[in-house]
Structures are given as C-alpha cells and as structure tokens.
Amino acid sequence: MNAKNSVIDLSLFARYPFLSDAGNYVSMFNIDIDDLSKPEHNEILQEAIREIYEVVNGVSEVKHIDDYIKLMAFPVILALLSYIGSKPLINKYAIKKAKEVEEALRHENDDVLCYVASNGFNWTIKPTEKSVFAINFKDYLIASAMFNDQSWKLINQILINGLVYLSKSRLIRLMAAEVQRRIMQIELKREEPPEGIRSIVLKIREAIKKTIFERHDYLEVSGPINTEHFPPCILSIYNDLISGKSVSHIARFILTTFLVSIGLDVDSIINIFQRVADYDPDKTRYQVEHIVGKRGSRTKYATPKCENIKTMGLCLGNCGVKHPLNVYRRRIREKHERKNFFEKKVQGVL
Amino acid sequence: MKERIFLKKKFKEYYSTLSIEEIKINGLRKREFGFVMFEESGMIRHKAFDSVNKLAEFLREYTPAHAYYSSAYYEHPSAENMNEKKWTGADLIFDVDVDHISTSCKNKHDKWTCLDCNNIGIGIEPKICDICGSGRIESKKWVCQRCLEVAKAEITKLVDDFLLNDFGFNLKDVEIVFSGHRGYHVHVYSKDVLTLDQNARREIIDYVRGKGIDVYFLFGKHSYEGIISYGSSINEPGWLGRWSRGLYDYIVNIKGGIKEKMRLPEKISSLLIKNMNKIIEGYSTNNKPLLSPLALSLKSRNLKLLVEEIAEEYGVKIDEQVTLDVKRLIRIPNTLHGKTGLKATTVKYDLLDSFNPLTDAITFKNGKITVKVDESPEIYMFNKDFGPYQNQIIDLPVYVAVYLIGQQSAKLL
Ligand code: SF4
Ligand SMILES: [Zn+2]
Ligand SMILES: [Zn+2]
Numbered sequence: 001m002n003a004k005n006s007v008i009d010l011s012l013f014a015r016y017p018f019l020s021d022a023g024n025y026v027s028m029f030n031i032d033i034d035d036l037s038k039p040e041h042n043e044i045l046q047e048a049i050r051e052i053y054e055v056v057n058g059v060s061e062v063k064h065i066d067d068y069i070k071l072m073a074f075p076v077i078l079a080l081l082s083y084i085g086s087k088p089l090i091n092k093y094a095i096k097k098a099k100e101v102e103e104a105l106r107h108e109n110d111d112v113l114c115y116v117a118s119n120g121f122n123w124t125i126k127p128t129e130k131s132v133f134a135i136n137f138k139d140y141l142i143a144s145a146m147f148n149d150q151s152w153k154l155i156n157q158i159l160i161n162g163l164v165y166l167s168k169s170r171l172i173r174l175m176a177a178e179v180q181r182r183i184m185q186i187e188l189k190r191e192e193p194p195e196g197i198r199s200i201v202l203k204i205r206e207a208i209k210k211t212i213f214e215r216h217d218y219l220e221v222s223g224p225i226n227t228e229h230f231p232p233c234i235l236s237i238y239n240d241l242i243s244g245k246s247v248s249h250i251a252r253f254i255l256t257t258f259l260v261s262i263g264l265d266v267d268s269i270i271n272i273f274q275r276v277a278d279y280d281p282d283k284t285r286y287q288v289e290h291i292v293g294k295r296g297s298r299t300k301y302a303t304p305k306c307e308n309i310k311t312m313g314l315c316l317g318n319c320g321v322k323h324p325l326n327v328y329r330r331r332i333r334e335k336h337e338r339k340n341f342f343e344k345k346v347q348g349v350l
Numbered sequence: 351m352k353e354r355i356f357l358k359k360k361f362k363e364y365y366s367t368l369s370i371e372e373i374k375i376n377g378l379r380k381r382e383f384g385f386v387m388f389e390e391s392g393m394i395r396h397k398a399f400d401s402v403n404k405l406a407e408f409l410r411e412y413t414p415a416h417a418y419y420s421s422a423y424y425e426h427p428s429a430e431n432m433n434e435k436k437w438t439g440a441d442l443i444f445d446v447d448v449d450h451i452s453t454s455c456k457n458k459h460d461k462w463t464c465l466d467c468n469n470i471g472i473g474i475e476p477k478i479c480d481i482c483g484s485g486r487i488e489s490k491k492w493v494c495q496r497c498l499e500v501a502k503a504e505i506t507k508l509v510d511d512f513l514l515n516d517f518g519f520n521l522k523d524v525e526i527v528f529s530g531h532r533g534y535h536v537h538v539y540s541k542d543v544l545t546l547d548q549n550a551r552r553e554i555i556d557y558v559r560g561k562g563i564d565v566y567f568l569f570g571k572h573s574y575e576g577i578i579s580y581g582s583s584i585n586e587p588g589w590l591g592r593w594s595r596g597l598y599d600y601i602v603n604i605k606g607g608i609k610e611k612m613r614l615p616e617k618i619s620s621l622l623i624k625n626m627n628k629i630i631e632g633y634s635t636n637n638k639p640l641l642s643p644l645a646l647s648l649k650s651r652n653l654k655l656l657v658e659e660i661a662e663e664y665g666v667k668i669d670e671q672v673t674l675d676v677k678r679l680i681r682i683p684n685t686l687h688g689k690t691g692l693k694a695t696t697v698k699y700d701l702l703d704s705f706n707p708l709t710d711a712i713t714f715k716n717g718k719i720t721v722k723v724d725e726s727p728e729i730y731m732f733n734k735d736f737g738p739y740q741n742q743i744i745d746l747p748v749y750v751a752v753y754l755i756g757q758q759s760a761k762l763l
Binding site (some may be wrong): 077111136137138141144145150151153154155156158159160161163243245340 | 518546549551552554556588590
C-alpha cells in the first residue's frame with residue numbers, strides 16, 4: 001500500500017482520486033485541458049460531464065465505469081466546476097463525492113484507511129489497537145470543523161499527547177468530511193474557459209439556470225439581506241451560521257422564522273443554510289418549509305418574543321423592544337428618515 | 351510630564367543594558383510591532399524590524415512605555431492594511447489575567463468610579479453603573495500577591511495538564527511570560543497551531559475552558575442510547591479523568607466546608623450532598639464516581655448541568671479573546687510594562703513554582719526617591735509591605751516609586 005512500492009492499483013485510485021499517488025499517476029499522462037476535445041480523450045470528458053449532470057439534475061445512476069476513465073475524469077470535473085463558477089454546484093458535487101468516498105471507505109481494512117488518510121490528506125495517523133486510530137489534533141480540528149454536532153467537539157474526544165483517538169466509523173466520517181471540505185475549497189476561475197471546454201461550460205451554466213437551486217444561489221450575503229438592521233441576537237446566529245460555527249436547532253429555528261418575516265423565500269433561506277457543513281438539502285428544505293407553513297401542520301411559525309429568546313439564553317442585548325422584529329423595523333425606519341433628512345437638507349442648500 | 355520623563359529615563363537605563371539574548375524573537379522579521387510611547391497616547395503600529403539588533407536599537411533610542419508584537423506572522427508585516435499584510439500564521443496565545451478571575455482580595459484593593467454620576471464601589475467593576483446605567487466606568491486595580499498566585503495556579507494547570515499532557519506540545523515550544531501587570535501569557539510556537547483558523551482555535555479554547563462537554567462522552571461511552579456508566583476513573587486521560595477528579599475535589603471540598611456551592615440548582619446540590627458518602631466510597635473502591643441518574647436520581651437535564659458546571663470549574667480561566675484573535679498584538683517578553691515598571695519576565699517552566707513576580711520581575715532595585723503618593727492600598731514588593739498611603743510625601747525605593755507613578759498614584763516633587 002505504500003507509495004514507495006509503487007504498485008499502481010487503478011481501482012484504488014479510481015475510488016480515491018484525491019490521493020497524491022493518484023494525482024502523480026494522472027499527471028504522467030500529461031493531458032492538457034485543450035486536449036480533452038481530442039477524440040482519444042473523449043471518453044474522459046464525457047464521463048466528467050455525465051457526473052456533473054448527475055449533480056445538476058439531482059439524480060444518480062448505477063453505472064459501471066472503467067477505473068482509468070473514472071480516475072482521469074476527476075481532475076476534469078474539478079476544472080469544469082471551477083470554470084462553471086457556481087458555488088452551490090461545487091458544494092453539491094462535494095457532498096455527493098464525500099458520500100461516495102464514505103461508502104467506499106467502509107469496505108476497506110485499517111491499513112488502507114491509514115494510507116488514504118496520510119497519502120490523500122497528509123494526515124498524521126496511526127492505528128493503535130484494532131480499529132482504533134490516533135490522528136494529530138490539528139488534522140482533527142480542521143476536518144471536524146465540518147460538523148456541528150456536540151459529539152465532534154474537541155472536548156468530547158480522547159486527546160492524549162496531541163493525538164485524538166477515533167473509532168473506525170468516526171474516522172471514516174471524518175475522512176468523508178475532509179473530502180467534502182477540500183472540494184468545496186476549489187477556487188472559482190474568473191477568466192473565460194479555454195476553447196476545448198468552452199461550449200460545455202456554457203451549456204452547463206445554461207442548464208443550472210433552469211434548476212431551482214441555482215436561481216437564488218448567486219444571492220450574496222451582503223446583497224438583499226441587510227444584516228446591519230438585524231438585532232444582536234439574530235445577527236449572532238446568522239454570523240455563526242455563515243462562518244460555519246455550530247448552531248443549535250432552536251437558534252436555526254429562530255433565524256428561519258425571522259428571515260421569513262422579513263420577506264425571504266424558502267429558496268433564499270435554504271441558500272443561507274447551505275453554508276453549514278452538515279447541510280443536508282432535503283432535510284433543510286423540509287424544515288424550512290415546515291416553519292414557513294408549507295408542510296405538515298401548515299401553521300406558519302412566528303419569531304419568538306424577546307422574553308422567550310431571553311429564557312433560551314440567546315438574547316445579546318437590551319434592545320428595549322419586545323420583539324426582535326421591532327428592532328429591524330425601527331432601524332429600517334431610522335435609515336429612511338435619515339435619508340429623507342439628508343435629501344431635504346441637500347435640496348435646501350441647492 | 352515630569353513623571354513621564356522620569357519613567358522614560360529609568361526605562362532607557364534598562365534597555366541600554368538589556369542583552370540581545372533576552373529579546374530573541376521567533377520569526378522576528380515576519381511580525382508586526384506596535385509601541386505606546388511616553389510622550390503620546392495611542393499606539394504606533396505596523397512597524398517591522400529585520401533584526402533583533404534593530405529592535406534593540408529602537409528600544410534604546412525611542413524607549414517606549416509599552417512594546418508589543420503580533421502573535422501573527424505576515425508576508426508584509428509593515429503594510430498598513432490587514433489584507434496587504436498577508437497573514438501566514440500565528441502562534442497560539444493564552445492569557446490568564448486576574449481581571450477575569452474573581453478573587454476575594456479584590457474587595458480590598460480594587461475600586462471603581464462611575465464617570466457620569468460619581469457612584470463608587472469596591473472589587474470588580476460592573477459593566478454598567480447600577481445607579482445611572484452609564485458604561486463609562488473607571489477602575490483602579492492593583493497587583494496583589496494573592497491574585498498573582500491564583501493566576502499562576504491557573505497557568506500551571508494550563509501548561510501541565512493541557513498543553514503538555516493532552517495537546518502534547520514540546521516544552522521547548524511553550525514560553526511562559528509574566529505579563530508585567532496582573533497575569534501571565536503563554537506562547538505556543540508549534541507548527542501544529544501555526545495556521546489554525548479561528549474555528550479551530552475556538553475548539554482549543556473550549557477544550558481548555560471546559561466548555562461544551564457532553565454527558566454522553568462522560569457517561570455514555572458504551573451506549574449512546576442510555577446513560578449506563580458510573581463515570582470514568584480518575585486515572586483516565588484527558589477530560590474523562592479530569593472531570594472525575596473535578597467532581598471528587600468538589601465534593602470533598604464542600605464536605606470539608608472549604609468551598610461554597612456552585613451555581614447549581616438547589617435540587618442538584620442537595621442530592622449531591624445527600625449522596626456524598628456514596629460517591630466518595632465509589633472513588634475509594636473503584637476509582638470511579640458512583641454517579642448515575644440512578645444513584646443520584648437526577649433527570650438528564652440536571653445531570654447535564656452538573657457535568658457542565660464541574661467542567662467549567664476545572665477548566666482554565668483564560669481570556670478567550672486573546673486566544674481567538676489571530677491578529678492581536680501582545681507584549682514582547684522581557685520588555686517593561688509602562689504601568690508598573692515590572693519586567694514581562696520569561697519564566698522557565700521548572701522555576702514557575704518558585705517564581706514571584708513581585709520580587710523576580712522587579713527591575714529598578716537600587717536607590718530611593720521622594721514622591722507624593724495620592725492614594726495607594728498596602729502593596730507588597732520585594733518581600734516588604736508598603737503603605738497604605740493617602741496624600742503622603744515619602745521616601746520610597748525606586749521600584750515602588752516607579753510602580754506608583756506608573757499607576758498614576760504618585761507624583762514627583
Ligand atoms: S432584546 Fe430582543 S431583539 Fe434584542 S437581542 Fe434580546 S431578544 Fe434580540
Ligand atoms: Zn453612574
Ligand atoms: Zn488580590
């Protein structure tokens with residue numbers, strides 16, 4: 001399993017194409033992006049496109065793909081994604097790939113797990129007793145930032161001498177999270193796609209415009225949502241959420257009801273929740289729609305009063321109001337008044 | 351003004367004899383430096399030096415009241431804009447300051463005044479004035495032997511239990527420094543922490559503070575369904591054992607009447623007290639607290655409270671912001687503190703036990719000088735008590751005079 005032995009295991013590389021050994025293998029072929037349109041590489045390009053469309057359309061078919069093609073398609077997919085330039089699409093692909101890797105890792109023995117972790121992520125890892133692994137706390141902290149659950153907090157791990165001890169199943173979840181994190185980090189290319197893939201990139205861009213998830217996904221945080229009007233309690237939940245910190249269920253509930261009240265629609269809200277690491281599109285949609293009143297009991301939930309937010313320990317300031325929405329309305333009103341005031345003044349001067 | 355010139359002269363004496371060895375700084379060229387001068391308020395920032403000699407020269411020539419460097423490393427440390435600086439990493443810093451720990455002696459030596467209504471009080475200042483609600487509160491705080499001992503105990507716990515044992519840092523990467531005033535800093539220079547972002551540092555903070563511990567982690571090891579374990583042995587590594595030891599200490603202490611009860615609901619406290627013997631027995635027979643919802647008939651919500659309170663009590667009371675902020679400036683080890691004249695002394699790990707800042711960080715050991723002291727509580731320096739003073743003209747050793755002048759409680763004649 002050691003890279004130095006240089007046994008090229010194509011099937012292993014196809015399962016874990018992010019391995020550095022796999023990367024080295026791929027680069028031996030020296031295929032440039034512009035070469036992809038050549039007939040001899042057509043199969044690779046087609047596979048990459050197929051996998052992206054699976055994500056766009058939210059389907060997945062069981063299909064046997066040749067290991068070589070599957071492996072070679074991986075860097076092509078990443079390149080295409082960065083030219084397409086849709087963060088949500090990248091996130092969706094990352095989630096899908098992570099699931100795939102997680103599934104595959106479950107069937108590996110301890111040695112392969114350690115090899116994938118160290119060769120793929122450069123983690124310091126060692127097996128201890130059977131199926132208990134020790135990894136460097138730094139590697140643990142970076143990967144586990146993807147989880148919100150209390151059980152992943154560092155304080156709830158066994159940490160001895162710089163090593164975090166994990167069961168096999170938790171190690172596998174952590175590795176899948178790391179795959180997701182790394183893919184989500186790929187950078188968007190600002191420049192136009194190279195000739196060889198231009199038409200494909202444009203076509204996929206077109207295709208995602210038609211899907212719901214994309215319509216609101218270009219929405220920027222600083223865009224229509226004006227957080228400067230948020231009361232402290234809401235702002236803090238919102239900031240925690242978009243910076244990937246752990247946010248309790250109740251806090252998410254409060255935020256959702258608040259965002260509904262100020263006029264965001266379901267998709268925009270889901271879009272905000274997409275920034276969370278353990279984001280599950282279906283579950284999130286269900287929960288948001290539930291709160292909005294489209295599902296289940298069909299009652300629309302209101303944002304709790306300050307009094308209640310206070311007892312939950314989430315109040316962060318004495319805003320002097322009874323309801324968080326009062327703060328929001330007041331600030332909007334003040335802003336308008338100020339604007340009017342200045343406009344009047346300017347007119348006066350003129 | 352006279353006073354500032356005097357302090358500056360004394361500081362200059364110190365810096366002119368300071369050996370370069372004492373201000374050897376890891377990654378000096380990549381750090382931002384900041385200084386507060388005697389002549390003006392406000393900080394000079396975005397300075398950079400390309401050698402320790404240049405830094406020493408600066409200290410000698412300009413002699414600042416306070417000298418800081420960034421815990422962060424930058425590609426362009428002297429760039430004025432944070433983005434242009436290009437952050438490449440930061441040391442992991444811990445700050446234990448008695449400001450953040452309540453000690454009973456504070457009522458003896460700390461005072462505060464509301465700048466709006468002149469309301470005054472003793473001890474730790476409130477965030478807002480209880481009479482007029484103003485946030486403009488000025489406090490007068492003093493160094494005290496007891497406070498500093500408490501801070502040192504926290505630092506010892508931090509370094510021994512957490513940094514060396516749990517995190518496994520090398521002692522050579524851990525530097526302990528008396529802050530020059532009311533506490534200690536610990537700098538960790540490990541490549542394992544260098545590039546950690548705020549999220550990761552937040553996890554380290556919570557670990558060290560004992561925040562966010564999970565009942566299931568302590569008691570549900572064998573089953574996430576129900577809580578079946580009686581707690582971990584006091585010998586277990588990390589928080590498992592630490593928590594059990596914490597509970598034991600706590601119970602023994604309330605039993606011995608040494609400790610007040612924690613902020614726990616009456617129900618839990620009384621249950622604990624009722625079951626005290628059973629729990630202590632559990633410890634002596636099998637090293638484990640005999641603690642389960644059954645033994646204590648605690649509801650899981652209450653067990654959670656108990657678990658969290660004990661953990662926070664036995665965590666280290668660090669100032670979270672200092673550890674979290676990866677762009678903060680921090681006092682340069684072995685420079686002088688402008689408010690005390692004390693040296694921000696690096697303390698060797700082996701000597702921490704015997705280190706006494708009010709002796710060992712004193713710089714100006716020679717000579718006496720006459721000053722007029724407005725007001726000062728009793729202070730203890732170099733094994734001697736001075737004061738309390740009230741509007742008094744008195745001959746004092748230079749280090750006491752510097753200290754009182756730095757605290758703006760004394761003037762030259
Ligand atoms: S007073 Fe109300 S609006 Fe303001 S922070 Fe507290 S709960 Fe939020
Ligand atoms: Zn007042
Ligand atoms: Zn004190």
